[in-house]
Structure formats: C-alpha cells, structure tokens
Amino acid sequence: MSHDDVLSELLKPLRLTDIYSSKWLAGGVWGVAGHEDSHAVMHYMVRRACYLTFDDEEPIKLCQGDLAVFPHGTAHTFASAPGRATTQLTSVLPQRVLGGSGVVTLGSSPPDTEILCASLHYDTTTKPALYRALPRVIVLRRQMLQDEPLLLRTLQSLDREITRSAPGSRLVSLRAFEMVFILALRTAMQRLTETSPALQALQHEGISKALIAIYGAYTAPWTVEGLAREAGMSRSVFSEVFRELVGEPPARHLMVRRLQEARRLLADGTVPQRDVYKHIGYQSHVGYHLAFRKEFGMTPGEYRAQTRPG
Structure with missing residues (x-):
C-alpha cells in the first residue's frame, strides 16, 4: 500500500x-x-x-x-x-x-x-x-x-x-x-512532517507499513515480531522507532485500534456482544473483556447498555 x-x-x-x-x-x-x-x-x-x-x-x-x-x-x-x-x-x-x-x-x-x-x-x-x-x-x-x-x-x-x-x-x-x-x-x-513525530511516522518507510497493517488488518494475529517483519526492521529497532514517532509501543497501538473497533460494534449493535472479540482480532473473549475494562473503565456489556439504552 x-x-x-x-x-x-x-x-x-x-x-x-x-x-x-x-x-x-x-x-x-x-x-x-x-x-x-x-x-x-x-x-x-x-x-x-x-x-x-x-x-x-x-x-x-x-x-x-x-x-x-x-x-x-x-x-x-x-x-x-x-x-x-x-x-x-x-x-x-x-x-x-x-x-x-x-x-x-x-x-x-x-x-x-x-x-x-x-x-x-x-x-x-x-x-x-x-x-x-x-x-x-x-x-x-x-x-x-x-x-x-x-x-x-x-x-x-x-x-x-x-x-x-x-x-x-x-x-x-x-x-x-x-x-x-x-x-x-x-x-x-x-x-x-517536520512539525510532528506522528506525521513523520506516516512517511517512514517501515513504520508506515506497520501502521497500514494495524489500521487496515487489525484482525490478523499480529505480534510485535510480525509487525517488525512487515516493516522490514529488526524487532528492537522497530519497537524503538515506533515508540519514538507514534508515542506508544506498537502492541498498545494495535490494542487501542482493536478496542476502538469493539466500541463501534458495541454501539452499532449489529454483532452479538459475545461475538465482538472475534471481529477485532482477539483469540478469546476473556482477553478482550479484560483489555476493554482496563482501557475504558467499564465492561463491554456496560458500554453497550450506555450507548444503546433502548
């Protein structure tokens, strides 16, 4: 891309x-x-x-x-x-x-x-x-x-x-x-791009490839090693440069992208709550549930009730 x-x-x-x-x-x-x-x-x-x-x-x-x-x-x-x-x-x-x-x-x-x-x-x-x-x-x-x-x-x-x-x-x-x-x-x-590390990340040959993977293929079973390979960089250099330009580790950036999609699906209501984790790249409901609660201070069920009171 x-x-x-x-x-x-x-x-x-x-x-x-x-x-x-x-x-x-x-x-x-x-x-x-x-x-x-x-x-x-x-x-x-x-x-x-x-x-x-x-x-x-x-x-x-x-x-x-x-x-x-x-x-x-x-x-x-x-x-x-x-x-x-x-x-x-x-x-x-x-x-x-x-x-x-x-x-x-x-x-x-x-x-x-x-x-x-x-x-x-x-x-x-x-x-x-x-x-x-x-x-x-x-x-x-x-x-x-x-x-x-x-x-x-x-x-x-x-x-x-x-x-x-x-x-x-x-x-x-x-x-x-x-x-x-x-x-x-x-x-x-x-x-x-010279005004912001975040803008530089979009033009970086390797980091931009990892961002495309995170935003466009977030359901894939990515690991930091896999994202580094996608970027054509070693794991250590990739992690360091990603954190420097994006402002957070690649694993967290991927998690936030997945959880944002979870919130969209929960608010939309077209996907059953028990199946949301399958649509955002998580391998288990438990892992997704714990990550969602830690990030947003509420469970997925509480979020759906809040956004879809009817």
Whole structure:
C-alpha cells in the first residue's frame, strides 16, 4: 500500500457530530483568550492578520488566507498583536449552541479584520489512536492552500454559508466543515512532517507499513515480531522507532485500534456482544473483556447498555 492508503485508513473513521461556527470582525486593539476544549478548533484568516499564542511558546502570526487547526482544542489566545490584553472567550460568546452560528464584533476601532472560527465536535470513539499524537496546532499557509483547490474553495464558500438560513443549512455547514477538517489533516500529514513525530511516522518507510497493517488488518494475529517483519526492521529497532514517532509501543497501538473497533460494534449493535472479540482480532473473549475494562473503565456489556439504552 502507498502512503495515501495509510492516510485513508487513519482519516476514514473521523466524522464530525456537530459544530458551532462564528465570524469575527475586529479592529484596532483586541484580543481573546480561549479555554481548553475537548474538541477541535479552527481559525481561517479571511482578512488581514492576527497572532496566536500559547502560554509557553512564541506567537504565531496568522496571515490573510492562512488556516490554523487545533486538533485537541488546546487553549490559546488570538489577538491583534502579541501581548495584548485579552477578553475571555466565555464573556464574548457566553452561549454557543451546537449547530448554531454567530457574528462577533470587537476591538477599539471599526472592523478591518475578519476571521472564520469553528468548534468541531467529533465522535471520540472513532478517533484514530495516532490522532492523539498530532501537534496542538497545525498551520496551513495561504500558498499551501492554493495547491489544495478543494480545501480552498470549501473554506471560501463557508465564509458565506455560515450566515445563511436556507433549508438544510445546518447539515450543509456540518458536512462542509467536516470536509475542511479532513482535508486539512490530510494536507498536514502529507506536507508538514517536520512539525510532528506522528506525521513523520506516516512517511517512514517501515513504520508506515506497520501502521497500514494495524489500521487496515487489525484482525490478523499480529505480534510485535510480525509487525517488525512487515516493516522490514529488526524487532528492537522497530519497537524503538515506533515508540519514538507514534508515542506508544506498537502492541498498545494495535490494542487501542482493536478496542476502538469493539466500541463501534458495541454501539452499532449489529454483532452479538459475545461475538465482538472475534471481529477485532482477539483469540478469546476473556482477553478482550479484560483489555476493554482496563482501557475504558467499564465492561463491554456496560458500554453497550450506555450507548444503546433502548
């Protein structure tokens, strides 16, 4: 398989469940301090520029036409210049109803800056394990977006779409933001490998082969030795490089992939609970049951009851 195939396997499960989008119009001196979120956040710079800041890093200038995606919703500020006094996001937007949108005006002067923002809520039960290792912010510059016409056109159309109230607008916006989310991650995984070990793993000749096996053939009876052979590496070197790039041992990465599929099957309800282990690569129900309970703090039966109360 090619690198594109491993990208497909990684990104295929990601699906947005809801969004809150907003258009920000700012002028003069302004700044907003966001909080830690449990979902992804996106800023698209429609006009002029702003500065993104984390507590422990140098500010990042976001110029007109740039896109910033925060895969984990990491707390940050965005302002007209570094070091500006900031207003808390909760005071600017005290209520953010999922599926809704809004327009925010702020600053000391008439607006000359425009930013498209969104909170992107996805189903955490389907989040690929490697997603956890992504950097806290991914910045796609204007020149890079120009090489991704589908992503760029979708972003440009969203600037107009979020203020519409036509029938179906909520679903259209959701799917459009979902496309932006997936395309942005794909672009980052292809072109920004230097920013993240997790992205480097996708381009590593051996590790990418092991990831394809884990994501595309997780039901096979893999061992660490077998994955190392698949990667064309010795067991010791494979284990070391995999942990360094992916952030956890290969055996655990495989286990999490299988258990995520178990949660999907339990929630779906099409497979009898007693047979789920057979569909995810476990050789016994006991081993699967113990692993599931240790990882998620509940039994498979409790999880199915929680997700399918009826």
